[in-house]
Amino acid sequence: MRSSTGVKGLLPLACLATSVLGGNILSTSGFSQCMEGGTVQVKNLDVSYDKDSRVLTFDVAGTSDKVQNVTAELVVTAYGKIVYTKDFSPCDTGMPQMCPVPAASFASQGNQTIPENYASQIPAIAFSIPDLDGLVKMQLKDADTGENVACVESTVGNGQTLQTPIISYVAVGMAAAALLLSGLAGIAAGGHPGASSPSPTFGEVIGWFQGLAMNGMMSVQYPQVYRSFTANFAFSTGLVPWGQLQTGIDNFRARTGGNLTSDSYEYLKNNATLVYSDGSGNTTTSGKLVRRALETVLLWTRDGTSVTVNGTSANIGEDSGSSSNTTSSGNTRENHLVSGIQGYVEQLQIPSSNTFLTVLLVFAIICGAIIVVILLFKVILEAWSMFGNIPKSMESWRKRYWWRLAKALTNLILLLYGTWTLYCIFQFTSGDSWAAKILAGVTLGLFTAVLAFFSWRIYTKAHQYKQLEGDASKLYEDKDTWVKYNLFYENYKKGYWWLFVPVIVYMFAKGCVIAGANGHGLVQTAGQLIVEAVMLIVLLWARPFQRRSGNWINIFIQVVRVISVVCILIFVEELGISQTTKTITGIILIVVQCILTGLLAILLVVNALINCIRENPHRKARKAAEKNKLERDLDDLTPLDARNSLLMEPMAQRPGVPGPPPYSDRKGRYDPVPRDHSPALGSERSLSRPPRFGREDDGARLVSDAASMGRRNDRSVSRSPDRQPTLPDVYGRAH
Known part of the structure; x- marks a missing residue:
C-alpha cells in the first residue's frame, strides 16, 4: 500500500x-x-x-x-x-x-x-x-x-x-444591506445634484457576486470545492432553485419544441448523477x-x-452453503x-434548457414587486397629502412617481445586463424551445435599446451643456437632469461622466465571451483575462470615482477579478497542470475571494455607523452654500437694491415709532444733493432741502440722481455739470 x-x-x-x-x-x-x-x-x-x-x-x-x-x-x-x-x-x-x-x-x-x-x-x-x-x-x-x-x-x-444555504443567506444579507444603505444615502441627499453614494454601493456588491458566479461557469477542470463555492452566488445572476417553477418551464418547453428526455427537472432530481x-x-x-x-x-x-x-x-463466507434469490x-x-454553463446551472437542479426562462421569470417577479411597492408608496403619499402637509421632497416624489418607476426598472436592467447577455446567447446556442429563443432575442434587444436610449440622451445633454457653458458640469448641477439620469454616472467625477458607456460594453463583452466560447475553456479564460485587464487599466488611468474610497475599492475589486481569471487559467485542461496544483489554487482562490467579501461586509457596517453618527454631508454643504450666499448678498447691497432696508420699510413717522430718520424732514423725506455740494463734503444744505415731485422728468431725475450717488464731486461736476444726485423719496412716491 x-x-x-x-x-x-x-x-x-x-x-x-x-x-x-x-x-x-x-x-x-x-x-x-x-x-x-x-x-x-x-x-x-x-x-x-x-x-x-x-x-x-x-x-x-x-x-x-x-x-x-x-x-x-x-x-x-x-x-x-x-x-x-x-x-x-x-x-x-x-x-x-x-x-x-x-x-x-x-x-x-x-x-x-x-x-x-x-x-x-x-x-x-x-x-x-x-x-x-x-x-x-x-x-x-x-x-x-x-x-x-x-x-x-x-x-x-x-x-x-x-454549496450551502448559509453562504447564500449571508451574501443575500450583504446585498440587502447595501441596497438599504444606498437608499438611505439617496434620501439623505434629498435629490441634491452631484451627491454620490458611499462605496460599496448596491451595484458594486451585486457586481462582485455576479463575478464570482461567472467564474464558476467556464469550461475548465475546476476543483469541486471551488465549483461548489461559486454556486452559492447564483442568486445574483437570477438563478433561483425552485422546483415548481422548473416544472412549469418544462411544460412550456414541451409545448414549444423542447425535449425533456434528459433535460428536465424530474430527470435531474430523480434519475441523473452529474459527472463533470x-x-x-x-x-x-x-x-x-x-x-x-x-x-x-x-x-x-x-x-x-x-x-x-x-x-x-449465494452467500459467501463462513456460512457459504446457504442460498437465496436475492x-x-x-x-x-x-x-x-x-461542463461549463450547463454544469453550473444543473448542480442547482435547473435544466440547462430552462436557464434563460428561469432568469426571465425571476426578473418578471422582481419587476412586479418593484411596481407594487412604488404604487403602494404613491397611495400612501396621496392619502398623506389629503390629511396633512407632506415634506417638499416627498411632494416631488409623489408627482413624478412614474419616472421613479421607470428609473428603478432601468437600474435593474443595468445590474443584470452582463448576465442577461450571457444567458440569451447560451439560449441561442443550446436551447431547444423556439419560443424561448424568440423571448431571448426580444428581451436582449429591448434591454440594449433602453441602455442605448439613455446613453444617447445623456450624451445629447452633455453636448448641449458643452456648447453653452464649455463643459458638461450641468449634468451634475441641474436638478432636473440629475434626477433623471444620475443612476448612470452619479459616482463618477464630472470629467468622467461618460465612463458608464465603457462599463456597459465591459458587461456585454464578459457575457459574450463566456457564453459564445462555452465548451472551450482556454478561449474563455484568455478572453476574460483580456476584458478584465482592460477594465483594470481604465480604472488605474482615470480613477474616475468622486470619492477616494470608491476609487480604491473598485480598483481592489478589479485586481482580484484579474487574479481570479489568472488562477482559473491553471484549471485549463490543455495546459496539463497537475490536479494537486489545481486543488491548492482553488483553495487559495476561495480564501482570497472570501477575504474581499468580508472586507466589503465590514465597509458596509462602517458606512452604516458613519451615516448614523456624523452630520449629513449634503445637508451641511447646503447650509454652507446658503450662508455664503447670504454673506455675498449683504456685501453687494446698493441704495436701489430691492433688498435694501430703505425700500423695505416706509420712512415716515408712525404712532409708537421714534422720530423721523436722521437727515430727513419730519415726513421722512430727503433733500436732493446740490450741484456744487455732496454728502461727502458734509453740506447741511444737501440734507435739508426738500425734494420736488410731480414734474414729468421726476422719473428720469430719480434714476440719474441715484446713478450719481457715491461718486466724487469733482468727477460728477466735470462730466455732467447739470446732474444733481439725490436720494429717492420713497415715502413720497408711495403716497
Missing part, C-alpha cells in the same frame, strides 16, 4: 477554506465507464463506508459477453495522486460464482468489516472536509492475456460541501472527471458477501456528463 503523506499535506490548506462538521460516512456518487468496447459492462456501483462500525457496504452489478477469468486492479487517487492500489482475483476472495466470470448478468452485494489496522489509515478529516477531491477506479483484466476487459470509476463523498468533464467535450476517457475522492480503502474479505448470477444468489438493488440513476 502506498503512503498517503502527500494527501495529508494538503489537508491544512483545505481547512483554510472552511470548517464543516461532517458525518462519519464515505460513499460513492455515481460511476462512469472509463473504457469503450469492453467485454464486461458494469451496470451499477454503490459503495459506502461507516467510520464508526468500520463496515463497508457494496452493491455491484454488470454483464459479461463471454466466460473468462479476470483479475482486478483497484486504484484510489486523491487530488491527482495515487494513494492506494491493490490487485486481487475474485477466486482469491472466496467468490466462486465469479471465478470465472460467467457469460451472463451478475451482481454482488454485502457488508464487510475493514480491519482496524487498515481503517486507521483513513484520515479523520476525510469525513469532514467539504467536497472531497479523489477518485476510485477499478480495472478488470483478462487473467490469461492481460488485456483490459472493463474499467469503471466513481467518486467518493462525505456529504459535506461548500474537462470542458473539451471528450468525456469517454479516464482522468477527465472533476469530482474525486480523498482517500478510502476498498478491501475484500469473506464476511457476509452475496453473489448473484442470473438471479441465483438480486442487486440496482442504481437507477444515470451518469449525466456536464
